[in-house]
Amino acid sequence: MRILSIQSSVSYGHVGNSAAVFPLQRIGVDVMPIYTVMFSNHTGYGSWRGPMMSGDDVREIVVGIGERGGLSDVDAVLSGYQGGDSIGDAILDAVARVKEANPDAIYACDPVLGNARSGCHVSPEVQNLIRDRVVPRADLITPNQFELGFLTGTSPDTLDSTLAAVDLVRAAGPSTVLVTSVDRPDRPDDAIEMLAVTDAGAWLIETPRIPFKVNGSGDVTAALFTAHFGRSSDGADALERTTASVFALLERTFAAGSRELQLVEAQEAYAHPDMRFSAQRVR
Template sequence: MKILSIQSAVAYGHVGNSAAVFPLQRIGVEVLPVYTVNFSNHTGYGSWGGPMISPDDVAAVISGIEARGAFPDIDVILSGYQGGEGIADVILDAVARVKAANPSAVYACDPVMGNAKSGCFVAPAIPVLLRERVVPAADIITPNQFELGFLTGTEPADLESTLASADLARAMGPRTVLVTSVERPDRPEGTIEMLAVTDAGAWIVQTPHIPMKANGSGDVTAALFTAHYRATGDAATALAKTTSSVYDLLRMTYESGQRELQLVEAQEFYAHPAEQFAVTQVR
């Protein structure tokens, strides 16, 4: 499998491609990383160095990959945080060109906008752009529960409303929706869930909630779920493997006392996920 991953990069820590690439490589996926920024660290620190890469320069890198004849072999285009409006045009153009070269290729979009605790943390134009142009072009999207609500104009809370919101998102274009960080009011205390919804059904998985903010964990989740789902065609299997790997990554990070993901230290959990959490079909 080959994935063209168009995301940010940092030298210190793990977000964007700096979070997604290594876990994908560790499970045997060939990744073609294209960077949209090249920062010293993620912006959550409040200060950083390095450039945002212009859309023209990002497009030039993608065109160079195309010139090498790589597009027919690309199975997935993956994108995450979009720092500016211009990058969406570059991503959508790359999706169209890859799919022209390989009609079986899929586009997986992590529509990063914010979360329930922080609200939206992207430029005001980005959520509208994602909703109106980017998400409709995607085959797979991986929003958290807050982002799902923004995309669909709903307030998903319990299982039924979250399923209904996922169906509204699927009506926009993508056939597969992975809802991360699902927090139902009636869930057992100290737990958190993920929900996958496809044409074939819907599945949910519950894990203990690890009380930490982990920048980059969503990028790892989107990458692993997309790769496992593409490899197996089975959302339940992809959900089980991804949940196991990400939980153990977060557990190891929490136990380390470090702020940044222990991405390299947790590598065996990507290659050999324990699948210790039950996946339940809910539709």
């Protein structure tokens, strides 16, 4: 399997491609990373150094890959945070080029907009870009529950309302949806869930809630789910494998007291996940 991953890159820590590439490689995926920024560290630290790439920079790299014949066997284009129209347009152009070379390729988008705790933390330009132009072009999306609500103009807080919101966003384009950070009133306070919905059904999985937040975990989740689902087309299996790997990564990071993901230290959890959690069919 080969994935063209268009995301940010940092030298210190693990977010964007710096979080997604190694776990994918560890499970045998050939990744071609294209960087949208090349920063010293993620912006959560409040200060950082390094350049942003332009949409034209991204296009030039994609054209160069195409000139080598490197787009014809791409199985998926993966994108995360999009800083504005320039990068968004370049990603959509890359998707079009890949699908022209390989009509079976999919576009997997993590529609990074915000979270329930802090609300929407991207500009109105990016909000409109993701909701109106990017998500309708995607085949697979991985929003958290807050982002799902933003995309659909709803407030999902129960399983039924979350499934209804997924139906709305699937009607707009993407056939496969992974909802992360699912919270609902009838769930134990010490647990957290993810929901996967495909043409074949819907599955919910629950893990213990680890009491911290670390940047980059969503990027790993989106990457692994894209790869596992791309290989098997089995939503339940992809959900279980992704959950096992990401939970082990977070568990190890929390035990280390680290602000940054223990991405390399947890590598066995990607290749040989401990399948502790079972997905339950809910539709």
